[in-house]
Amino acid sequence: MSLEEKVEAALETVRPYLKADGGDVKVIEITEDGIVKVEMIGACGSCSISPITLKTGIEQAILSHVPEIKSVEAINLTDTKEKNVAI
Structure with a gap:
C-alpha cells in the first residue's frame, strides 16, 4: 500500500463525521518531509x-x-496559528 493510500485509508475513518456535517477533506500534497497538506471542503x-x-x-x-507522517496542515484555513501547530 502506498503512502497516499495509507493516508486515504486513515481519512476514511473520520470522513463519515465530516460528511455528516456537510464537509469533507481532500489531500492536496504529501511532502518529502512527511507533512500532509489538505483542503477542508464544504x-x-x-x-x-x-x-x-x-x-x-x-x-x-x-x-x-x-x-511516516509528521503533521497535517490545511492550506485553506485562515487561522495560521492553528493550522501549523505540531503535535
Missing part, C-alpha cells in the same frame, strides 16, 4: 471549529495509522 472550509477538527480528528487519525 462546511468544513468555513466552520469556526475546523482548526480543532484538523488537529484532534484528521491529524490524529492520520498519525495513528501512518507513522
